[in-house]
Structures are given as structure tokens and as C-alpha cells.
Amino acid sequence: MQPILSISGVEKRYDSGLTALGGIDLEVRRGEIFALLGPNGAGKTTLISIICGTVTMSSGRVLVGGHDIVRDFRAARSIIGLVPQEIALDIFSTVWNTVRFSRGLFGRSPDPAYLEQLLRDLSLWDKRDSKVIELSGGMKRRVMIAKALSHEPELLFLDEPTAGVDVNLRRDMWAVVRRLRDKGVTIVLTTHYIEEAEEMADRVGVIDHGRVLLVEDIATLMEKMGKRRLTLTLQHPMAAIPAELAAWPLELAADGHQILYTFDARADATGMPALLKRLGELGIDFKDLDTERSSLEEIFISLVERA
Numbered sequence: 158m159q160p161i162l163s164i165s166g167v168e169k170r171y172d173s174g175l176t177a178l179g180g181i182d183l184e185v186r187r188g189e190i191f192a193l194l195g196p197n198g199a200g201k202t203t204l205i206s207i208i209c210g211t212v213t214m215s216s217g218r219v220l221v222g223g224h225d226i227v228r229d230f231r232a233a234r235s236i237i238g239l240v241p242q243e244i245a246l247d248i249f250s251t252v253w254n255t256v257r258f259s260r261g262l263f264g265r266s267p268d269p270a271y272l273e274q275l276l277r278d279l280s281l282w283d284k285r286d287s288k289v290i291e292l293s294g295g296m297k298r299r300v301m302i303a304k305a306l307s308h309e310p311e312l313l314f315l316d317e318p319t320a321g322v323d324v325n326l327r328r329d330m331w332a333v334v335r336r337l338r339d340k341g342v343t344i345v346l347t348t349h350y351i352e353e354a355e356e357m358a359d360r361v362g363v364i365d366h367g368r369v370l371l372v373e374d375i376a377t378l379m380e381k382m383g384k385r386r387l388t389l390t391l392q393h394p395m396a397a398i399p400a401e402l403a404a405w406p407l408e409l410a411a412d413g414h415q416i417l418y419t420f421d422a423r424a425d426a427t428g429m430p431a432l433l434k435r436l437g438e439l440g441i442d443f444k445d446l447d448t449e450r451s452s453l454e455e456i457f458i459s460l461v462e463r464a
């Protein structure tokens with residue numbers, strides 16, 4: 158299937174002389190949630206702004222649904238929805254008028270049934286006659302999404318959808334995004350929250366200093382680079398790791414109450430059974446044992462450091 162978004166060789170040099178994007182190649186598949194992950198200043202917003210037509214690229218080519226964003230701007234733009242970082246709404250307008258007006262701006266004919274369903278999906282139907290100024294911050298964010306979807310785009314960009322948003326609201330937003338994906342909208346979100354990429358995305362692209370460092374399925378990435386950590390909580394704290402355990406790279410934690418063992422989950426021999434056996438032989442008792450996978454956060458940090 159043709160990708161919904163195809164980016165090749167996109168470069169951006171700002172007038173200041175700064176190269177914000179140094180040759181980006183990226184494809185987004187129809188129907189996926191794609192997370193663009195990168196630290197501050199990586200170039201995420203610049204890339205989205207180029208695709209949406211508010212920043213011009215220095216060189217390269219972008220196709221949206223097969224339409225070239227320069228030659229065929231209107232056709233490309235009509236299938237894009239953009240939710241920018243900052244809330245930008247007419248605060249004295251009602252929710253209903255906001256989405257109705259936005260749809261009109263894209264030249265779409267009125268479709269009250271579509272807009273009603275959209276507001277219902279975003280839990281805003283009860284608020285349709287409220288003025289934006291009367292809404293909570295979370296509702297305003299959902300109005301921004303409704304506005305971006307008012308002209309029935311196939312590809313939705315969410316630029317840091319949950320920046321500065323509390324945990325509950327973040328979970329609500331994630332649920333909203335998943336429902337949109339289930340309805341067939343392709344979603345590209347930018348985030349610095351690794352947790353968000355891990356939780357939401359089907360695939361992730363890591364970008365730093367205007368370059369794509371990696372694009373991978375979340376599951377494959379976790380599998381490929383995932384490490385596991387075993388935490389043993391001891392019956393009796395120890396001052397140092399005994400010399401008899403030197404064969405394993407162990408660390409002491411929690412004031413000597415815990416032994417940590419980090420290992421490669423994919424290795425044929427993890428060393429864990431042998432470690433537990435040796436602990437038994439040495440009479441080191443533990444009262445709890447826990448293993449956890451290393452997070453995408455650690456993977457991300459190690460990638461950026463390597464680059």
C-alpha cells in the first residue's frame with residue numbers, strides 16, 4: 158500500500174543560518190500511530206510545519222496521500238489535520254461554531270451529522286453550545302482536536318498533545334487518539350515523553366539534531382534493544398557484593414537491601430538461574446524477586462548518546 162506520508166531528502170536551513178533539518182527520509186503508513194520522538198530543538202516542529210505548509214523547505218520532497226505538498230498544496234493540505242502545541246481558539250465562539258467554521262475554511266460542504274459524531278467521539282457534544290472561554294483546559298485541547306478533524310482529514314498531526322497536561326488528562330488524550338486510529342485516521346504525534354511513545358505508538362522515529370536516528374516498530378525496538386533487570390530484595394542487607402559473585406555484573410541498591418542484575422533478555426543464557434543457584438549456595442536469602450524490562454527512555458538516551 159502507498160504510504161500516506163512520504164518524506165525524502167528534506168532539508169531546512171533557517172535564515173539565521175541554522176540547519177534545523179539535515180536530510181530527512183521517512184514514511185508513515187496508512188492507519189498507524191507514529192511517534193516522532195526527540196529532545197528539544199531536534200526539528201520535530203519544523204518537520205511538521207513543512208508538511209503542513211507553514212514553513213518552506215530548503216530542499217527535498219514530501220508527498221501526502223500521493224500529492225506533492227508544493228505542486229499540489231491544496232489537495233495535500235485538505236487531507237491533513239494539525240493540532241499545534243499552543244491552544245489557538247476564538248474563546249468567545251461556541252464549540253459548535255468553532256468546528257462548523259473551521260470545516261468551512263477548508264471549503265467542505267456543511268455536514269452537521271459528521272460534526273455531531275465528531276463532538277460525541279470527543280465527549281464534547283454536551284458542550285456544543287458553550288463558549289470556549291467557559292471550558293476547562295482539557296476540554297479546550299479536545300476542541301483543538303475537533304477543529305483539526307472538522308474537514309475529515311486522513312492524517313492528523315498532534316504536536317506534543319500532552320505537554321503540561323496532568324496524568325489523568327494524558328490518559329484521556331491517549332484514549333481519544335486510539336479511538337481516532339480505530340476510525341481509520343493516521344496519526345503522527347511528536348513527544349518528548351518516551352512513556353507516551355511506548356504507550357501509544359505502533360512505530361517510533363527518533364530524531365535529533367535534524368536527523369532521523371532510527372525508525373522501528375515499538376515491539377521490535379523493545380525486543381531488539383531491551384534489557385531486563387532483576388531486583389532481589391535481601392533478607393539481610395549487605396555492605397558489599399561478595400567476591401564469590403564477581404562473575405555477574407551486580408550492583409547494590411537501597412542501602413544494601415537490594416541486589417540489581419541487568420542482563421540481555423535476548424541472550425541464550427541470561428545467567429539468572431546460575432546466579433540464583435550461587436546465591437543459594439552462599440546462603441544469601443532474599444524475600445522478593447522482581448524483573449523489569451528497561452524502558453524506551455533508557456534506549457532513547459543510549460541512542461542519542463551514541464549519535
Ligand SMILES: Nc1ncnc2c1ncn2[C@@H]1O[C@H](COP(=O)(O)OP(=O)(O)OP(=O)(O)O)[C@@H](O)[C@H]1O
Nearest residue numbers: 171173175177195196197198199200201202203204
Ligand atoms: N523560525 C526560526 N528561525 C530560526 N531558527 C528556528 C526557527 N524555528 C526553529 N528554529 C530552530 O530550529 C531547531 C529545531 O526547532 P524545532 O522547533 O523544529 O524543534 P522541536 O524538535 O520541535 O523542539 P521542541 O521539542 O522544543 O518543540 C532549533 O534549533 C530551533 O531553535
